[in-house]
Amino acid sequence: MADAVAGRDRCGEQRLVSLPLSRIRVIMKSSPEVSSINQEALVLTAKATIYYQRRF
Template identity: 65%
Template sequence: MAGSEKESVLPLSRIKTIMKSSPDVSSISQEALFMTGKATEMFVQNLARISLVESKDKNNVLYKDLAEVVNSDDTLQFLQDIIPKKILAREYFEKLSKLSDEET
């Protein structure tokens, strides 16, 4: 691979640390590390691109834009715990109260 192809925006040392945190992973080749980093970069770029298209502000991607895309796209449901929709504390406490009322 050419030198410019090996450059990564994400720190590969962090990606390696995350990959090694899995008990099933014993060793990671440089190629696997690079490809995982590249796939992650492409995923984040795609998520940002989709969020920008859905955004009212066509110059910036806001947190609410990301949260809206994550919550509306079934393939991104795995991110709902990481990028939840923002709600007011009042709304949270109302939902919490309803849940506790249902349990009793």
């Protein structure tokens, strides 16, 4: 778990985001207007969430 917070995967390589994308996908799909989610939109939403967390 500490590796995920640091932004590294199990192999030690740098990850793009440190949040679980599957959980973000579930939250996004909970909206009735959303039918499918593009992978790029998912990563962008995760990165925006990380920036928001760091600011506040």
